[in-house]
Amino acid sequence: MDTITGLILFGHGARDPRWREPFDRLAAAVAERYSGPVSLAFLEMMSPDLQAACLRAVERGAGRIVVVPLFLGTGGHVRRDLPALLESASDVVGVPVTAAGAVGEDSQVLAALAGYCLRCVN
Amino acid sequence: MDTITGLILFGHGARDPRWREPFDRLAAAVAERYSGPVSLAFLEMMSPDLQAACLRAVERGAGRIVVVPLFLGTGGHVRRDLPALLESASDVVGVPVTAAGAVGEDSQVLAALAGYCLRCVN
Numbered sequence: 001m002d003t004i005t006g007l008i009l010f011g012h013g014a015r016d017p018r019w020r021e022p023f024d025r026l027a028a029a030v031a032e033r034y035s036g037p038v039s040l041a042f043l044e045m046m047s048p049d050l051q052a053a054c055l056r057a058v059e060r061g062a063g064r065i066v067v068v069p070l071f072l073g074t075g076g077h078v079r080r081d082l083p084a085l086l087e088s089a090s091d092v093v094g095v096p097v098t099a100a101g102a103v104g105e106d107s108q109v110l111a112a113l114a115g116y117c118l119r120c121v122n
Numbered sequence: 123m124d125t126i127t128g129l130i131l132f133g134h135g136a137r138d139p140r141w142r143e144p145f146d147r148l149a150a151a152v153a154e155r156y157s158g159p160v161s162l163a164f165l166e167m168m169s170p171d172l173q174a175a176c177l178r179a180v181e182r183g184a185g186r187i188v189v190v191p192l193f194l195g196t197g198g199h200v201r202r203d204l205p206a207l208l209e210s211a212s213d214v215v216g217v218p219v220t221a222a223g224a225v226g227e228d229s230q231v232l233a234a235l236a237g238y239c240l241r242c243v244n
Contacts, residue, residue: 007243011194019197022226029236034243068239070194072133075141100242103235104144112234113225114151117190120222121129121156 003064006037006057010050010099011070012077013042020046023070037062043077043085054089054097065089065097072104072113125186128159128179132172132221133192134199135164142168145192159184165199165207176211176219187211187219194226194235 007030011023023040031038037060041053048056050067057065067086069078082099090097103109129152133145145162153160159182163175170178172189179187189208191200204221212219225231 005243007239009239014195014197016197016201018201019195022195022224022232026232026235026239029232030239033236033240036243066243068242070235072192072194073136073141073144075136075138079138079140102144103238106234106238109231109234109238110144110148110151112228112231113148113192114155116225116228116231117129117131117148117152118155120190121127121158121188 004036004061006039006054006060006062006065007034008039008041008050008053008057008065008067009070010041010043010067010082011046013044013046015045026070036060041067043081050085051089051092054093054095058093058095062095064095065093067097067099069099069102071102074102074105078102126158126183128161128176128182128184128187129156130161130163130172130175130179130187130189131192132163132165132189132204133168135166135168137167148192158182163189165203172207173211173214176215176217180215180217184217186217187215189219189221191221191224193224196224196227200224 037057039053041050149162159179161175163172
């Protein structure tokens with residue numbers, strides 16, 4: 001049997017609960033097209049945190065976990081905070097937990113952002 | 123003659139200068155396809171700030187300015203900080219300065235984000 005990969009979409013978090021609406025929509029859209037466990041996780045101010053999301057993914061059968069940073073830029077949160085969280089989550093849950101590049105580094109995401117900016121003035 | 127619209131792409135800012143690389147790429151991609159003034163501006167830790175970017179846009183001929191929040195979620199920065207900045211920038215530069223919705227609220231941006239997330243596990 002193939003290993004099930006859990007997919008965790010990792011965002012910053014914010015005080016205002018309305019902030020997470022597009023994140024919830026994104027997770028729902030991804031879950032609709034992916035057969036493995038999908039969930040959100042947040043760096044701060046919202047739950048679940050990364051470790052709790054990883055534990056839940058393993059409970060749902062994940063033998064490895066890929067974390068996608070929902071950050072436009074790759075600064076301290078993605079370069080320093082996230083690797084430390086990945087390492088401790090992997091130790092706790094006992095399966096490999098790795099990260100993809102930040103969403104803003106993807107050329108298709110960048111093209112969609114550019115398209116939106118242009119639609120705002122045209 | 124039609125009023126020239128300046129387009130300002132407004133991001134959070136970060137300590138790490140590498141954070142802004144996708145923002146620079148985005149601004150370049152937008153500027154290539156838009157005839158009016160285009161620039162980045164940042165809430166904190168990077169320059170220019172919104173007011174400086176607005177002044178520069180007006181110097182370059184803008185008679186109105188549209189600000190696109192490069193934020194995935196609409197939390198305190200977009201709901202509270204940005205409106206205050208728009209108002210004071212508009213007072214200083216003497217032309218209307220308005221904001222579009224946050225990029226993460228756009229369905230095409232959300233679709234691109236979902237596509238990236240799925241490519242990370244497929």
